[in-house]
Amino acid sequence: MQDRHLRPAFLACFVALVLLVVSIFGLRTSSASSSTILISAVYYDTYLPGEPDESFRLTNVSATAVDLSSWTATDGEGVITLTGSLDVGNSIWIANKAVSYTLEFGYPPDYEYGGNTDPAVPDLARQGNFILANGGDELMLKNSAAMIVDSVVWGTGSITGTGWSGATINPYTQGSFGAEGQILYRKLDQHSGQPVADTNTYHDWAQATDDNINGKKVLYPGWDLERYFQTAKFTQTAVITYLIAPDNIFENVRQAISQTQTSLRYEGYTFDNAELGLAIAARAAAGVSVTVLLEGAPVGGVGDQDKWVCQQIENAGGQCWFLINDTSATSPIHDRYAYQHAKFMIIDDRWLLTGSENLQYTSMPSDDKSDGTSGNRGIWLWTDAPGPIAHLSDVFAHDLDPAHYRDLRRWSAADPKYGAPPISFTVEFTSGGHAYPIQFPEPFVLKGNFNFEIVQSPENSLRDVDALLGMVAKAGGGGRVLVEQLYEYKYWGPTSSSPITDPNPRLEAYIAAARRGAAVRLLLDSAFNDANDPRGNSSTCAYVNAIAASEAIDIECLIGNPTGTGIHNKMVLVLAGGQGWVHTGSINGSENSVKQNREMAMQVQSRLAYEDLSQVFWWDWVASGGTVVPPSKELYLPMVMR
Template sequence: VLLEGGPVRGLTDQERWICQQIEEAGGQVYFMHNDPEGGVHDRYTYQHAKFVIVDGKTLVVCSENLGYKGMPADDKDDGTWGSRGACLVTDAPGVIARAQAILSADLDLAHKDIVRWGSDPYGPPPIGFTPVYTSGGWSYGAPFSIPLVLTGTFPFEVVHCPENGLHGLLGLVDRAGVGDTVLVEQMYERKYWGPRGSSPERDPNPRLEAYIEAARRGAQVRVLLDGYYDDPADPRGNRATCDYLNAIARREGLDLQARLSNPTGLGIHNKMVLARIGGRGYVHLGSINGSEDSAKANRELAIQVQADAAYDYLAAVFAHDWEVASRPYRLYLPIIKKSWGFGRVGTN
């Protein structure tokens, strides 16, 4: 197992306990870590990829981390509660070989940024720690609890950052035009890249601009972003992105809409782009968020596959999430007061 050594919210005691269980069962857990004072500089800003290879015969690629928020383990018959995401499982030998090559290169012990579990600060949880097994809930009805299973031969493309992830996605979206559809469901898409005080003109987000250009070529484009964790005051946040896209659509008369949503209770954690181009359905799914770091500095991995049934299934998920979404428009109404006028205010 290869994990990020400095996750955004730190390494939790639950995660330490899980690592301990794997090691005690005979597994090996490694961390990609950063220690500038010790002369160790990790190769990526974050090891953010989310994939599993089983016996060299099966590859699981996810938008979700392997935890209860993205993968609640409760009985779905009475609903559940968690973050929206998706996984793709394949036995395609070429795809698996590519993922294995990436993992082998990243987990090369010749690199100083790879350390084994048990090395400081990657130790066990406090003595007496009790793991938490509770997950899920009931507020979300889980209408897509039965996975889609397909058998056949499908064209795949493995895209990974920082090497080629951006070009892989843009190469797909840039093909969309009149009569085509692009559906984007992301944890976030930055309004612009670069520093916080920049702008779309100075530091455009090429992913976002590709969606806009697809709409300008005549495609129907829908962008659905997380509204649960979003900071409305962030000039690059999801609300700002939705306002930016919707303003362009209104000004130019484009078939382009953007909304915020929290369809499953704990936000959208998905990293998914769907496209129907020339009557054929494509799926882009993996770990890649819509930030500059994701495209240029992180280790990320995603799969692009042409499969009409997979597109249709995930487009239905998107449609569900779109319908429960909030529309990030600001509506200003006049204030009406009855029998109101200027006059002297008395005191008693």
């Protein structure tokens, strides 16, 4: 009897002792998630030789300010002692050498620990050998009681005693994404913009390959992810004019330029249209403030005609800049974006023009169109909506900020790469042709109250609560999704991958719309299509059409070249619930375009805009061998043959 009473008492004491041990020692290597301060980013495999710009970021996700006095950060070999207080929702960057960090990020860190390189940046005490190893390491944050608050382990780093659980996190390096210069950062909640709930696992981090929307992402110095993480949305009364390339775009862009009174800012990829260049130079000569920013390493390099255009603008008093790489510099320069591929023009802070086309003769031919022309199919939007104008002005100021970013070089006559063309160069004014009898001699003009949404890469073009994927998700039974695109990859990741391993979320969204009952049509370019590319347009169409046949869903894909020099458009039209949405801009269907380029697109909710641009789509679709989708309960769009 005595044993039966003692046994429960003994077990109770034993359990209490175990819980006490766990409470004391488990907290010091806790795997519990942090709800106060998070390690929200780590920059370890840096661009600069010797990696003096190593750094990490802390973010306060709690409801109160946190005193960091006597808190520490450690990699297991060295210790940094923190100080100060971190307010609710705020973040701090802690860098090895502040001056080196500033070279890469454009702005100084909040603290440095590698010596007093910048007297304006507070110093933190460092003990031991605190170096964040490129191949793998651990970083732990401990509070004043030496208990682990948060940790991150990457590469070959050891998870033992860190509180981290499972596989380590690694840079996302599939396809064209480099590990060097990549910043590990936490996934952000699409609604709040705050880090997702902490689990002390690799699933918390944006480079994780477990998520095709919120994961498989990259971040590099000079981006302002938090600033632009959400798409910019405005509801405003405005005039919207859709310019159609090659039909009427040249004449209208030239008109917009010629009426400039005070300022013109243009951010683009390439610029070889001599007549538009001279039009801008004429405004600069008249006293207008003119600033142009172009990609410094477009495919094939900066052309002599582009250099000539910049020469005219500079000689007239304007400025022409390039976004550049210069890895031979003493402190190597890496451009912030893989390509500056956006195209937008801001005139007098009163007008915005943006879309798919470069200021090129192939996109904007200047020939007499009474006997036809030849050029790219594309769209530009021209509006006076103040919200979008202010937002893109902010983006322009961020991208062209030579006071803070080193990847900008102004045109200079003597510069062999970003200077004058050869003396023997002769400017070319020839453009157009006769292959395409123009169908849309006048632009589409809309007036009213519109919902605008600005989608931009690399910060926010891959979201599914809004942006392009959110727009496409509206389409279901009886709806329409019409896509006209330069290219839409069959899958992302390396060419050896597949739609199962690395699906293209854009393409899969179109297929999903068809599975919900929408009629979906994809028209992709044939002029630049490589039939042997496993991810190219031919492969994409074969993949889509096979799904249509096997699942008996209403989706079809064609390739075509209806206007002479190719489809350069990046247009998606959605009809759902009797309402229309249009997406036009510069974003192509590749992973690089969505995640690593500077790109810009404008989404507008408008049934009239949908109907107008549908006419362009259906003409091109029929010209490419397709037939018009039959009338539905939602909409009957008669074919307009002009």
